[in-house]
Amino acid sequence: MDFTLNEEQLMFAETARSLFADSCTPDHWRKMMEAGQAIDPARWASIVETGLTLVLLPESAGGIGLSEVDFALIAQEAGYVALPEPLVESAGVAAPMLASLAPEHELLGDPMAAIAIAHPLNPFVANADSAAAIILHDGGEAFLATPDQVTLVAQSSIDPFRRLFRVEWNKANATSLGKGADWDLALDRASVFNAAMGLGLAQRAVDLAVDYAKDRQQFGKPIGSYQAVKHHLASAQVAIEFARPVVMAAAADIGHRDAQARARVSHAKLVALEAADKAARASIQVHGAMGYSWEVDVHLFLKRALALTQSWGTPAFHRARIADRLFNQPAGPDQTFARESDHA
């Protein structure tokens, strides 16, 4: 039993943090918004160059073969800057799925190629237009198509960096990847990484409000010295602190593929995105009327949290998976790390 992160894990997170801090500033994404741009090719190139897209990919497919815990730490950093590029869905969910079905596929040899994925739980596919290929679902079977082999119906999202599409496609124009696709694993990975992004979004919303509250004066004092303001932000921080170990344990649990692991993944997605929502709303409140304006950056973190909350399984879907574990598996204090197989 050792619930700590090792040096290598912290190193990758630090690499991602400094890369994003330098390149993914609010000024930069505001310019992208004005230009209607969802992806910055230069930043994507530096992400690829740093190896972040290879972290979760198995060595057999040219990757580094690290774990979901490692990738979750990177996803957390992506959330902290509200990263526009589809690093998490492509490198954390779609590419590993493609690698498991077709490890020799040429797309995997091109780390610049982002891959989109249409999971049966998601009616809309994110970033389908800029992807090199889209993984599609039909009756449990996975197919691959390029954007020009399908019809994309754009659906504008409240989050300016989420380019969503309804994908209409025909099997005749797609390549079958066979029936071996593990859609549940894709869901669990996406859920945990979205949860990790939620932690990052939440912390950023708190940090933005803290900076503002130290600076902004009312009644002759910084507003951050008032208890009412402190308590909004402290409550948000409590939510973050109690979501973080759940996200990390869920990431470490994914390989087990049992009711316990599924419940923990769902728990992580629920509470991390609730923390993000709570933190974003606290941050807006602390910013006052400025917080409701386009000018202050908080709204982008709120909008990303909104988007991630309802995709990859709604809160009701995830709550049902936790209920399934609670009511059908042994519960209690000796079951924190128990496995379903212990009760077989």
Place this chain on the structure above:
Amino acid sequence: MDLTYTPEQQAFRAEVRAWLTAHVPAQPLEHFDATREGFEAHRQWEKTLKSGDWGMVTWPVEYGGRGLDLIQWLIFEEEYYRAGAPGRVNQNGIFLLGPTLIEFGTHEQKQRFLPSMASGEEIWAQAWSEPQAGSDLAGVRATCVQDGDDYVLNGHKIWSSRAVFADWAFGLFRTPGTERHKGLSLIFFPLDAPGVTVNAIKKINGHVGFAEIFLENVRVPAFNRLGDEGQGWHICMATAGFERGLMLRSPARYQVAAKKLAELWTAHKNSADPALEADVVRAHMNADAYALNIYQTASRLMAGAKIGPEASTNKIFWSELDIHLTQTALAILGPVAELTHDAPDAAPVDWIDDYIFALAGPIYAGSNEIQRNIIAERMLGLPR
């Protein structure tokens, strides 16, 4: 990161489980705050625990402990709550003062006080608050004046948990003429010493769990001062860290409660409001999250980290989850919820009593408002 127990940890769990199965009283004991008899029955249980060397598992062996690490402590606590073993009447001693003594006491002080604490021979009350100093503990006015090899104590303490029946108390005392955090010392005194008057204060549930203590020229040896004179504030903050951070409320307590709540829901789901299932699931999630958080903290501390202001987040989380959990149980029970355990139609689990107890959570061990200030100022860096 390795979230599996080692074979040694699994064997330890089996050992704890076997011992508790053989020794936990079949009938629940009367509450230790309810009557002297209930208190003494719990003292007897502490002695039984000590007979199996389970009195204080994390303390060094030479001071009456078992020398176990924090993960083993968590496993012990999980089995303890799973077995439905009696509440720890000496929790002020074993979870608050004990770790503080181990960190700040001299060898002689440890030898004098720790083994009798671990065995239940001496049961401790805390005497921190005063009528004018609750959450603002730096405002204590009770005084200590050195006279030869003794201290002479004077003052008025209040909200002292366990003091009605306990043997000893530890409290903060001020060297006259000093102010705020400076000049405070942590001093132990026997509750039957000449000059000590203990008046019971009934809690919201009618139990005599609190007391006010009047000290009139109470004489104790200077040996009873922990740390240097004037170091009391520093020591107390460490004690508060143990309390809020880890030891006061082990996660197992809430995991057992969440399990009972799930069973209550299963038994009532055909008649109760279907919307309550989400609250039952939430209670389980909260208890699980608290356990994971504590395992993470324990792992970090074992790897050499120190507990910091994030300890304040724990206290807020467990106190709020406890209220939500017990409130959910009352909602499921409906009209039966208001019945006390002696009513003919009472529920098998006394949820109303648990709810009433949970209401104290956001107040004791430093109110949640103060904890939120600590988080805002020391974790987030907001101005005072």
